[in-house]
Amino acid sequence: MTVLAGKAVVITGAGQGLGRAFAVHAAAEGAAVVINDVDEPLAGQVADLITSRGGKAVVSAGPVQDPDQAEAMVGTCTAAFGRIDGLVNNAGIRYQAEIGQDDPRDMRELIEINVLGTLYCTNAAVRSMGRGSIVNLGSVAMVGQPTALTYSASKGAVASITAGAAAELHDKGIRVNAICPVAWTRMAAADTLAGPSGPPPETIAPLVTYLLSDHAARITGQLIRFANQKLHVMGQTSPREPVLEREAWDVDSIAEAFERQLVPEDPARVRWGVGR
Template identity: 45%
Template sequence: MPNGVLTGKVVVVTGAGAGLGRAYAEHAADAGATVIVNDVNAEGAETTAESIRKAGGAAHTSSHSVSDADAVEELFDWIESDLGPLTGLVNNAGIGYGAYPWEEDPARMQRAVSVNVLGTLLCGAKALALMTPRGSGSVVNIGSGVSLGVTGRATYAACKGAVASATYAWALDCADTGVRVNSVSPIAVTGMTPQGFTGPGGSALNDDPNRVAPLVTWLLSDLSVPMTGQTLRFDGRSLRIITHPRLGEPELVRPQWTVGSFVSAFEETFSDRLEDIGWERRPSPRPGAPVVRP
């Protein structure tokens, strides 16, 4: 990514006190952006901002909570009044943890949804309200491959699935405004990575968040215009597009459905069309098959 592709841009990166968020903030600043480093951990935010300043970049800090509507309003109003028109948002702030359904703690679940889902929605809605009247801007939502379904990570998976859905819907909302909304599903080892977690088939994970950051900078820049509504899977080496959910074929139509109709539908038509399950691509059990227990 050439230096200067974000010159004149004002970009806020949430959850930028460490890990991937810090990498996104530092790379955007190196590309010329004025970066607002947001993190509820004020010390972490300042560490990232100081790193940017030492490298000759422009950075400001914010410890506003993304899950607090009043704090989000205050954050974006401050940016607009003191730092200039907002041109980019990286919705990165998140909480991840592992738990099987029977181990879940409701308070922890609520906190994760509040930050991962509500925080993304609040920041995105405010940013888009500012950008769309001006006819330009870029929102980059940070998703996760966990949204495909991973054992013991249902709450985080559900949150990131919601982020993907919001990306697609916002891209449609803004299709005729000049504002773009895309998502990145990064692969990198950070403090949120579960111990021993691997990629599909047991593949090793990228251990350097900085390798993922150039993709986010590109999406924030005018070099990616007019692309919108896409989710990109990237590990610093391999780049893929995650396909959108689609209605499968064939479509079966009956004047009236009965229990027996479903039996015949899955015996005669859908039995070999069931989707493999989740990240692990585990084959789906067929209706009527014997239950095998360990």
């Protein structure tokens, strides 16, 4: 028995790269798949590939930052397959720009796709989903990446969306997780801090299929890093020891705390590798 047999899932940005790999793998494991992409011909090619292999796939083309399109994707899924059991919020963009040189139009577009797209699609899916699974595309850039401030902000938002939605939807039987993958895609090529390397998108697909499946029934609210065959769960934002306490604080005591105990290393010394 294939692990997604009988399930219907929507995958955004599935015309190429990671989304295409997720869709093809999910279909091979028995899922009926709605292929979303802004490029309808690319989406059609993925759907045709899946159906030529005996799978089930339909296309719902359009931008995820349009709430009407988010509703249409879910409607397509329920009309074609009778249900929606999963959503993969994969659609996203990134670019590099130094602070002060960033174009406000580019900033707005990125936030609308990466953040509002995730929110709109999640909102639409939850209204029609019984028990199910939502998988978001996060990034280690959420902690702040040089020359990618807007992208970093968007992935910090995705991490917050994941944690908040997981907590809210737990009692409804809907799991929400995010993956932070490393793979060589068109998006990775936009990262000028990384060289042209990394595994193909197909290496990430089994993780997404697992999270969509009932095998992951206990897994929710997690940020999962999958990089160069290394798999681990990332910690959510939390206090770092030591936690200092005094009866009263003034500027001098605060300065001493930071200089001697709270930030002993140089916080600006950060190295980045390939990845979303």
